[in-house]
Amino acid sequence: MTKKNDPGISCSMEEFLGTDEVESVTSNTSWALKERLSFKPPLCDVFRQPFHLLEDTGEFKFHVHPEARKHLPDIIENVVQKIAGNENPEETAKQQYTKQRNIGIVFSGGPAPGGHNVIAGLYDAMIRANPDNRLFGFLMGPDGILENNYIEITADTVDSYRNLGGFGMIKTGRTKIDSPSKMKKAKTTCLTLELDALVIVGGDDSNTNAAFLAQELYQDGVQVIGVPKTIDGDIQVRDVNGNSLCAVSFGFHTAARAFAHNVNNLCSDCSSDVKYWHICKVMGRVASHLALEVGLQVHPNITLIGEELADFIDQERIEKAKKEGTTDYTAYGMTLRQVSRLICDGIVRRAAVGKNYGVIVIPEGLLEFINEIQVFIIKLNTIIADYNNTHDTDFHSQFPTLEDKLEYLRQMARMSRENRMFTVWNTRDDDLFNVLPDFFQEGLLTERDSHGNFQFSQMETDRVVMGLVEDYLKMLADRGVYKNGITVESYRQTMEEGGLDPDLYGPALFRDYKPDNGFLLVKESIVSVKTLKQNLVKEEVIDPDEDIPKPVETIYKQSVPKFKTQYHFYGYDGRGNDPTWFDCTYTYNLGNNVFSLIANGATGQMAAIRNLEKEFKDWEPIGLPIGSLMHLEERMGKLTLVMERALVDIQSPAFSVFAAKRDRWLAATPGEDCYRRPGPIRYAGESEDARPITLILNDLGSDVRPGDGS
Ligand code: FBP
Numbered sequence: 017m018t019k020k021n022d023p024g025i026s027c028s029m030e031e032f033l034g035t036d037e038v039e040s041v042t043s044n045t046s047w048a049l050k051e052r053l054s055f056k057p058p059l060c061d062v063f064r065q066p067f068h069l070l071e072d073t074g075e076f077k078f079h080v081h082p083e084a085r086k087h088l089p090d091i092i093e094n095v096v097q098k099i100a101g102n103e104n105p106e107e108t109a110k111q112q113y114t115k116q117r118n119i120g121i122v123f124s125g126g127p128a129p130g131g132h133n134v135i136a137g138l139y140d141a142m143i144r145a146n147p148d149n150r151l152f153g154f155l156m157g158p159d160g161i162l163e164n165n166y167i168e169i170t171a172d173t174v175d176s177y178r179n180l181g182g183f184g185m186i187k188t189g190r191t192k193i194d195s196p197s198k199m200k201k202a203k204t205t206c207l208t209l210e211l212d213a214l215v216i217v218g219g220d221d222s223n224t225n226a227a228f229l230a231q232e233l234y235q236d237g238v239q240v241i242g243v244p245k246t247i248d249g250d251i252q253v254r255d256v257n258g259n260s261l262c263a264v265s266f267g268f269h270t271a272a273r274a275f276a277h278n279v280n281n282l283c284s285d286c287s288s289d290v291k292y293w294h295i296c297k298v299m300g301r302v303a304s305h306l307a308l309e310v311g312l313q314v315h316p317n318i319t320l321i322g323e324e325l326a327d328f329i330d331q332e333r334i335e336k337a338k339k340e341g342t343t344d345y346t347a348y349g350m351t352l353r354q355v356s357r358l359i360c361d362g363i364v365r366r367a368a369v370g371k372n373y374g375v376i377v378i379p380e381g382l383l384e385f386i387n388e389i390q391v392f393i394i395k396l397n398t399i400i401a402d403y404n405n406t407h408d409t410d411f412h413s414q415f416p417t418l419e420d421k422l423e424y425l426r427q428m429a430r431m432s433r434e435n436r437m438f439t440v441w442n443t444r445d446d447d448l449f450n451v452l453p454d455f456f457q458e459g460l461l462t463e464r465d466s467h468g469n470f471q472f473s474q475m476e477t478d479r480v481v482m483g484l485v486e487d488y489l490k491m492l493a494d495r496g497v498y499k500n501g502i503t504v505e506s507y508r509q510t511m512e513e514g515g516l517d518p519d520l521y522g523p524a525l526f527r528d529y530k531p532d533n534g535f536l537l538v539k540e541s542i543v544s545v546k547t548l549k550q551n552l553v554k555e556e557v558i559d560p561d562e563d564i565p566k567p568v569e570t571i572y573k574q575s576v577p578k579f580k581t582q583y584h585f586y587g588y589d590g591r592g593n594d595p596t597w598f599d600c601t602y603t604y605n606l607g608n609n610v611f612s613l614i615a616n617g618a619t620g621q622m623a624a625i626r627n628l629e630k631e632f633k634d635w636e637p638i639g640l641p642i643g644s645l646m647h648l649e650e651r652m653g654k655l656t657l658v659m660e661r662a663l664v665d666i667q668s669p670a671f672s673v674f675a676a677k678r679d680r681w682l683a684a685t686p687g688e689d690c691y692r693r694p695g696p697i698r699y700a701g702e703s704e705d706a707r708p709i710t711l712i713l714n715d716l717g718s719d720v721r722p723g724d725g726s
Contacts, residue, residue: 052179052594055700057133057604060625060635063141065101067113068612070639072097076255078644083657085643088227090234091620094641096261099612113615114146117212120205121169122154122161123188124218124225128245128267129595130603132177132185134217137607139174145615152209157189158225161214162198164205179699181270181594193225199232206238213239213614219246219265220659223622227642227659230620239619241610242642247271247591249305249708252662253624253640260714261640262624264305266606267591269598269708271299272306274590276313276694279375282584283314283691286373292582293363294375297478299587303663305710307379310586311674312709313694315681317374318362320481321671322385323664325350346444349387353451356484363485363579364492365684368501369535372577374689378478380587388448392460395440399428402440412463418454421461425449453483478583489579496543500577501535502526507571514567521568524555534686538575548572597699598707601632609637629707629715669717670710 032038062068076096085092105113119142123131135153142149151169154160167173167186177185193202206214214233216226226242233240244251249268253261275298282294296316300306304321311319328350337344350358359376366374383389403411415421429446432439449457459475492498508531511518522529526536542548545564552558552568564572595603602625609623621639628635648655664671683689 049180052699053175055179055600057179057597057601058632059608060605060632060637062099062101062637063605063608063612065103066144067102067105067110068099068616069102069105069109070097070613070616070618071100076259076261077257078255078641080644081647081657083648084646087657088231088620088643088646091227091230091641092643094618094620094639094643096255096641097613097618097621097639099609099637099639112617116146116148116150117142117614118150118152118210119213119215119614120152120154120161120166120209120211121186121215121217122158123183123186123245124157124216124222125188125190125246126219127181127183127188127591128247128265129181129270129591129593130266130599131183131188131217131245132180133595133600133603134215134243134245134266134607134610135169135185136174136178137604138215138610139169139171139607141608141611143171145611152211153186154205156187158191158193158202158222159189160186161193161205162191162201164208166209179595179600182592192221193229199229202229203233203236203238206233207236211238213241213619215241215243215610215614217243217245219244219248220251220661223251223642224646224658226622227620227646230642234619239614239617241613241618241639242622243606243610244622244624247306248300248303249309249710250300250303250661250663251659253645260629261626261638262622263628263711263714264708266599266603267595268305268309269602270593270596270697271590272309272313272708273596273694273697274593275299275306275586276310277696278584278586278589279310279316279377280314280691280693282582283316283375283689286375287689287691290371290373291578292373292580294582294584295478295482296375296377296584296586297380298377299380299591302381302384303661304379304381305662305664307377308664308671308674309708309710310377311678311681312670312713313692314375315677315690315692316377317366317682317689318359319377319674319678319681320355320359320379320382321664321666321674322379322382324666324671324675325355325382326385326387327666328354330354346387349385351388351448352386352481352484353448355382355386355481356488359481359485360488360492360498362682362684363489364498366682367498367577368537369684369686370501370503371683371689372500372579375691378481380477382477382481383475389460392445392449395445396460398440399425418458418461422450422457451484453480456480456483478585482581482583486579486581493577494543496538496540498577499538500575501537502571502575503535504531504533506574507536510567510570514565514570516565516567521552521557521565524552524557525568525571538572542572545569545572593697595699596697600699602628605635605637609639612637613639629711632706668714669720670713672717672720673713 072095121135139151152166153169155165160166216222223242226240230240244262244265245267246265247267249264251265252263279296286292286294298306298310304323307319308321326349330347333344333347400411415424425441425446428439428441429443432442489498508518525538527539542551549564553560605625606623613621613623618639620642622642624638624640626636626638645659646657647660649658681690
């Protein structure tokens with residue numbers, strides 16, 4: 017390589033491209049990469065000891081499901097185990113701990129920042145115990161196990177992925193090992209590779225798989241350990257007494273921080289050009305944990321939390337039904353229309369103080385919590401299935417267009433009204449359904465998958481909600497309710513510059529005209545130039561044959577809001593982000609934890625860290641019995657044993673703080689907005705955001721009684 021030493025001497029493009037300087041500035045190895053690769057996450061004290069043992073604690077209890085007891089007999093008696101240091105074990109224990117092992121590891125499901133550090137932590141711990149230990153990484157997720165497709169993970173492989181995001185080292189996939197034939201294939205691979213242990217890094221379904229594999233491979237002596245991964249943050253474990261044992265899965269913090277940083281950038285943007293509402297859909301298949309964390313990190317003007325909407329009770333409907341001597345079973349859970357009204361209310365209030373812009377956060381899984389959507393899906397599933405069962409042709413061929421399908425539904429609703437007979441589809445269903453935008457109606461009426469299930473992931477949740485918002489805002493604008501507030505100063509300046517007396521026109525133009533009001537709102541009855549003139553004439557500030565004075569028209573035009581939106585989706589970007597300090601450290605310790613569990617013979621356990629909600633010095637590595645965390649859930653139409661997923665607890669301190677502060681964060685008052693700058697992701701050194709805010713608040717408020725307003 018040549019060096020272009022003298023900038024004064026010209027050279028050919030070919031020579032220029034061959035210089036060291038060009039090579040260096042365009043190299044794949046950025047300074048950020050070098051820094052990340054060399055970062056050493058701190059280890060929990062216990063992992064500084066050369067050996068570890070597992071202490072069974074009788075401290076934590078679970079309600080074990082009888083089905084789990086029946087299907088997982090060899091691992092169901094597992095308990096919570098603490099990893100304890102053991103400086104000087106007996107010789108046999110030492111030999112057992114350090115014996116040569118073959119370990120397999122697989123990533124399962126969507127990527128989550130920190131996965132590579134699980135591998136790094138496991139690798140470092142196993143090499144410390146015995147340099148001959150071997151680690152095999154199954155490629156492309158569980159398919160790698162089924163097809164015996166793997167790489168051997170070496171020191172060089174590990175060193176080139178330390179502290180990096182993604183699952184690039186061995187990739188991932190969503191295949192489930194959920195049938196006897198797949199179980200058999202998995203077993204064959206484990207035995208062929210002479211694995212002592214298999215590590216499954218995944219979400220609720222993958223950890224469920226880990227438990228069943230642990231049972232399957234028990235007699236063969238292959239241990240199976242799970243690791244809690246998912247950006248959705250819905251792997252959270254508490255015992256029956258509410259003790260938190262795993263506050264969050266890894267990857268959540270990074271994804272939330274990445275989303276928060278980007279959402280905050282939009283807060284800066286919208287409060288600068290003051291013309292857009294930025295609509296931010298954030299990932300999270302069902303639970304709204306990510307949306308809540310983004311809300312707490314950034315204070316966007318409006319953040320929706322699905323779990324809260326499902327919990328809503330419409331008192332008005334209940335009272336009305338009571339008066340009529342009936343019960344309204346549909347008064348529980350918010351409807352889409354109510355959600356859109358809620359958003360509109362915020363938009364209108366902000367516009368009134370001159371803020372016709374803002375940021376709205378909508379969780380990806382929102383529709384799961386909207387009662388009527390669930391009801392529609394169930395009803396339409398039934399209607400389509402019934403039609404197909406009783407006719408020679410199928411529903412979609414018979415009614416190919418949306419209009420055909422709607423007409424069929426209308427007929428059903430008419431039948432229920434005219435004949436006063438019970439049909440699955442009644443007039444109220446039809447009314448509610450017709451409020452939905454076409455594309456959403458079409459989505460709900462599309463063909464079901466092979467199991468007859470509706471695919472939520474195909475819905476554009478944000479556009480569904482905002483479509484209704486736009487319609488309603490238009491209505492509010494037509495009614496004169498949605499208006500831009502005008503500052504008193506700008507009103508007076510415009511009028512005086514035009515040679516008009518502001519105090520003469522003020523009472524005719526504005527509701528509650530007071531010169532010392534911060535913002536003035538044009539009267540509701542003024543919704544057009546025509547109605548403006550009518551008002552001015554009525555208030556006798558101009559004659560009927562006089563034109564509207566230019567400054568007055570200018571003020572009116574300024575009061576008419578334009579609702580302009582920009583849509584953003586935050587999901588894959590945050591999921592692929594390099595991990596935060598929290599996730600780097602959490603996962604590196606999880607990897608170490610996995611080795612301690614394996615070296616002590618554990619199987620059917622999930623590696624976890626207790627006290628994640630506290631400072632790092634309090635973190636406590638533990639093993640959790642996966643079998644005890646299972647319950648029955650409907651999957652593909654049948655009840656199945658799965659690890660329980662945690663939704664946002666609307667009684668939790670974190671949610672309560674959010675709920676108490678959100679009106680302030682809407683900032684529908686004159687003056688500055690309340691946006692918070694979380695800053696970009698950090699990984700070196702502790703900082704104020706060393707943990708998710710949700711965790712910090714839940715810890716701070718752990719002694720506060722729910723509903724205690726004092
Ligand atoms: P995991 O639960 O497998 O970690 O994945 C979660 C997730 O990132 C969700 O937030 C999102 O809805 C989904 O994956 C997207 O899945 P896909 O990668 O198949 O598009």
